[in-house]
Amino acid sequence: MTGPDPAAVFLQEARDLLETLEQALLDLEQSPHDRDLVDSAFRALHTIKGSGAMFGFDDVAAFVHEFETAFDRVRVGDVPPSPGLIAVALSAKDHVHRLIEEPDTHVPAGEPILVALRDIFDAAGWKTEQADAFAEMPAATASGPQGWRVVFRLPEDGLAHGTDPVLLLDELRQLGDCEISVRTDQVPSLDEIDPEVCYFVWDVTLTTDQSREAIEDVFMFIRDDMELSIEPVAEETPAAEENTAETEAVAEAGDAGVAQGAAPKKKAADGATEKSSSSMRVPAERLDELMDRVGELVIAQARLSQIATASNDLNLKAVAEELERLSSGLRDTTMGIRMVPIGTLFGRFRRLIFDLSRDLGKEIEFLTTGEETELDKTVIERLADPLVHIIRNAVDHGLEVPEQRKQVGKPAWGTVRLSAIHSGAEVAISIVDDGAGLDAERIRAKAVSAGLLAEDAHISDQELFQYIFHPGFSTAAEVTSLSGRGVGMDVVKRTMDALRGSIDVSSRPGEGTTVTLRLPLTLAIIDGMLVRVGGGRYSIPLSAVEECVELPSTAEVESKGRNFLNIRGSLVPFLRMRELFNVEAPKELHQKVVVVSAGEFRVGLVVDQIIGNSQTVIKSLSRFHADVETFSGATILGDGTVALILDVGHLVSFGQTFENRLRAENAGRAA
Structure with missing residues (x-):
């Protein structure tokens, strides 16, 4: 049995050390007198240098040695960690990252970085201070x-x-x-x-x-x-032998x-080994394979439970119940292993804010909360790019330059807040800025000119703000290196759709904008509610279900699929799934309404029968069905048949659009 590749182990450890170095440097800009931060950065450099030389990364070791030698002047107190020094040190960290990730590629940018470091030390009077220090040393030393x-x-x-x-x-x-x-x-x-x-x-x-x-x-x-x-x-003295x-x-x-x-x-x-064994590094592929196996086990367990239900064998029923308990526990444990604190993702954006602040000349305060909130590792990996685009837009388009902020009575520095919180079986990630906010009239004009919206259409601001996620949509007056081509927010929308998530946007002119991403905790196994519409069975994510009620006999039959239901004084639009799916079989006498929600909106789904709850192993649809928006995937039932999983976000949006259109029409008639 072969062990792990030592070079691969070094690469992973080096990435962790570089991340530690970057966080220490960014913290050092805020707390330049913190000795622990200086020592943390120096330890990371020293370890990378030693490990790089041992594993054959000679270019890394040579560059880091020069980097470390220069940074040692900060550690001993000869040169203060100024913003300029931090910026060059971050560039040096990026160069080390390139040397590690592309060891066979010649990267010529190292020497200019070292020259910049030396220039900073020379400007700080390092050589003069060293000479004065030696001049003041006692004669004995x-x-x-x-x-x-x-x-x-x-x-x-x-x-x-x-x-x-x-x-x-x-x-x-x-x-x-x-x-x-x-x-x-x-x-x-x-x-x-x-x-x-x-x-x-x-x-x-x-x-x-x-x-x-x-x-x-x-x-x-x-x-x-x-x-x-x-x-x-x-x-050497006469007593040398004695000494x-x-x-x-x-x-x-x-x-x-x-x-x-x-x-x-x-x-x-042995104690250190015992302590280190409390955590271990496992390849992500193995976790994915484990989750696949657990998914197959859940399907087999559902099959066994169905057979046991139809049998009179008490022993079989007992075994089926025990297996259901064990598979449920294994599912929860395996999903827990895949859960990662979202703080591992939030930490990456501090560097982004640092670079944007320097490039745009804007003072930015970056605040994060909820770093301990856990999310499936697959979701976290795919969230990086969408969050980068949202934060860049918030800083570039949202936050004003210091002079403009002072003119409107705001502090010179802008604030960007990134937070995460559990909301049922979802995680809500919010990006909030205190900038100028979205210009609704400008967005409407752009949507009309692009042919996306009718000129006389009546829609809410929240619906209007969703147009910023259309491909090629941008209200920027000019194209810059950061934005203006209308491609970034399109990436956000596509990624969120692929993750079965939703996006809420709210904004107040002059006060700022809030973008909230709502995501499921996991993409592998969920609890679902199984319903029947005609002869077909469908699964609804249980986390989206609020309640189930019976469709009143007074409901308007000629509504062609859409109507409103009065639930405790609140009007909820509902969709007749039989008409949506073109079901021709006779309908049930007593139909049920499953009320589901996505974000702040609700909609009722009229079905023929509610079968019950079940563990749903999500299977992706083929690429030939990529444009089918009503379904987010499929699952295999206990009898081996396939049930489609309803896309609650799309259905809620569909129902809400109709409700807003109807309200606007009623308001027009009243006027």
Whole structure:
């Protein structure tokens, strides 16, 4: 059995480290005096450099070494983390990302970035401050290099975590002249060797003009878990032999400590292993395959339950009930594994806001809430592009420049809020800005000129705002590098349709715009309500069902499929599914109305019979049925037949459009 590809492991870890680096740099712009943020960024750089060299990414290691050397000036306090420095550091992070993702492609942009870093340090007076610092040093420290004896052994799990002792020795060599020897007396016999444990002890005599702290910095990321001794070496005196003997005794005592500490270290390593086993990285493909298997199990369980229902065998019924309980638990557990906090997605947009603020000359405050809200990983992966387009439009078209905001009494900086919240079996993601808002008249004029809307049409603002999602629709006066071609919001609409989600847009002139994306928690298995219309059976997502009522006998029969139902004083439009599906079979005497909702709107679906609830395994329709809007997918029932899944969002929109048109006609007659 082959293990994971080490290079692939490095790539994934490097991506995580680069994300950590980016977040630390963005936080550092807001809190330039936070030492923890500086240390976090420096640790990420140091780890990428060491791991890159170990796995053969030499270009990455070389560039990051220069990057790290420059950023070390920030860590020691020589240069403050200014906005200009943060911007160049983010460009350096992007360059490292390209080197990692495209190792065989020559990327020539590295040197200009390093030059920009050096220019920032020179402008900050780094060289002058260094010279002044050396001039102020006491004579004792400026008298010449000092000797140090460094004895170290890596942690038990050092090699397994990517620590390369050769790199540590190279860093010591950069501090001064080194004499290096290695002790092998702790190496066990061949049959007892663990290939992931380092048994060597290195003994280094270092002559350098650097301080003890500089030597300790070489081991800063593994210091807590390793055996390390750093002692000054006395100058040659008549008592040199005595000092040497004493040093050797200390070294021997250190070796004994290493030997005696082997058992406790092993225990600590075991504890670390136990702790690390609490989470593990699993390829997404395996989770998808697991969900497919669970879906097939749910279908088989439904088949068994149907057989058991028709049987008088009590043992079979008991087994079917037990299997239903187990499959339901397995389904929930598997879906829980696929759930990911949406904060992993929100963090990406901080960099987008940073770049947009710099490019457009707008001051932007970016706020996020609900990062702990969980959503199916497949949904999160496909949400990135739509959210990018919405945020770019909010910043480019929505937020005014500081001068305009001041003229209307707003603060100079604009605010963009990104939030997520659970709403039943859905997640609502809202993007709110406090900009100028949408111009309804301009959108209407553009829709009329494009032939999308009749000039005398009466529609609500919310319906009007939906036209911004049409392909090629844009109200921008000119095309820029950010927007104006009318392609971005079309991507949002297509993606939301594919995810069985909906989009709500509300706006107030001068106050801002709110775009809310409503998405199902998962795309794999849902609870559905099975209904019958004529001889066909259909599944309605149970999360969208509000209530079920009987169709009154007084309902207008000649309504040709659409009418209104009075439910506790509220008018709800309803659709006759028999007429929508052209069912010719005789209708039931007592028809039922299933009231469903999408966002703020409701509609009733008139069906012949409500069969009951069932676990619905969603199967996508073929590409030949991609233009069928009434259905969002299909599912296999317990008897092996196929039931289509109704697209609630489309049906609600269809019913709401009719309601608005009817209200407008009634208002016209009254006038």
